[in-house]
Amino acid sequence: MWAFPFMVNAFRAGTLVAVGAGAMGWFMVLRRQSFAGHTVATVGFPGAACAALLGVSVSYGYFAFCVAAALVIAAMPRGGRAAGGHESAVTGTVQAFLLACGFLFTTLYHGLLGGVTSLLFGSFLGITSGQVWLLLAVTAAVLAVLAAVGRPLLFASVDPDVAAGRGVPVRALSAVFLVLLGAATAEASQITGTLLVFALLVMPAAAAQALSARPAVSLALAVLIAAAVTWAGLTVAYYSPYPVGFYVTTFAFAAYVLSRGGRYVRERIARPALEPLPAGGAA
Template identity: 75%
Template sequence: MTIADAATAWSWNPATDIQQMWAFPFMVNAFRAGTVVAVLAGVIGWFMVLRRQSFAGHTLSAVAFPGAAGATLLGVSAVYGYFAFCVGAALIIAAIPRAGHDTGSEEAAVTGTVQAFLLASGFLFIALYKGFLGGVNSLLFGSFLGITTTQVDVLAAAAAAVLVVLAVIGRPLLFASVDPAVAAARGVPVRVLAALFLVVLGVATAATSQITGALLVFALLVMPAAAAQNLTPRPSLGMALAVVIALAVTWSSLTVAYYSPYPIGFFVTTFAFACYMASWGVRLLRERSGGTSGAAAAGTPAPELWTAGGLL
């Protein structure tokens, strides 16, 4: 069954329309899974954008595809491939030592190399696989249809584990993200935190990619978080806004896709992009009116948020 098969015309009565959508178990699970994905992507995406590691996030989402393809080739569940490749790629990116001051360029080079090699491996796995490849689109673009209650529970457990880790390391990670040199001078284990964050990002990507696909998870990781950082430099408010935007994008995309014959991926990326562009409009208006400081306009926590031990 597809969304278009189950849907009828929009009645303009929200209560009736929601009741109709949720009469189908697959739509209930879709909203449950989408909610978990949105919360997880909003929080971890905020840190990813702050740390300027969007390219790393894109790579980890992209390598979910060869991971699933390799698992399919071996005849095991695609879930194992998602986690093996996403976490493995995160460990490789984190483990290679950086020399000199331009560590950002070195990380980008390593990340691009890992992405190119693993994507090429994915195409090789598909070429070697002799079975039916009708699920390739789902590997790339995902599908909220056919999500089981067990999948939602596993996704919720993985999201809870990731959020607990972020809650534990959040304060020093924020300190190390804003000013790694000062953080290192004060004894913060910057390198360990960077590696741990990449692993956590890999786990989050693997958990969500099996539902959103290798490409859509990146749209939810980067655009709501980037929009939130355009709107406020405050960490707690920024993360909350990123989650709210991701939830609005996910829920509205599911609803519109239910009442249309078009794929949900188009609506997710379109609505997220619209929110991002709107945030830029708000930011430009604030800059012209002189209502923000340079740090706030740049989406970076302002100096007044500093404390002796980190950031608020």
């Protein structure tokens, strides 16, 4: 497997994708913005199809559409039930329209396209060294910005009202985070596909937060789990005819189930020790 350059590039790209998705997904789950992540992931498909139609690399289409969708979500009004309903309605409408545009772009493209299946469900074939360098640059930029805003972003994610009262720019941090999420989503879409990128963003982070409540430990676990499931998915997909996105999603789901099961067992074991002794019990 390692004798093929395209597999070496796939593992390099997969590692970069896992690091970016694990870190951004951890904050996404903490901030309860999974729906925003799903929205940004969905528009990657028309972005890739549009890029193919224009004759440029699909990577640019992923990044352009995902970041643009993140900016649109960041510009929507916040606060209040009415604003939340309006945001959901606009997001759903934009999703449906852009998905239809994606299928239109693939129909208009008369050349050799990698296929709708690979765009939707991922493929490790055809990842070039240029795409790996692009992913490296994007991952480094995303992690650098995330490190710069990490502490105030964590504060604003845990308690936005108190953070705003202490002078933290909550709205600006939310916009920056959504743009970073768009870049991370565009990265992961090139491995898992646009429909399954959501799994790589959510499940490793959710599993890590179930394993540890300490932010630093949980964040590190999210990155490690994302990298492990990505490597396992690429390895199994190499020896089978099925999309890599299926395997990455399956292994990520298994990690989440195991983490939740382990947490449940730990809580059941610790619960008797925390219960008070009955009256007249042993001293």
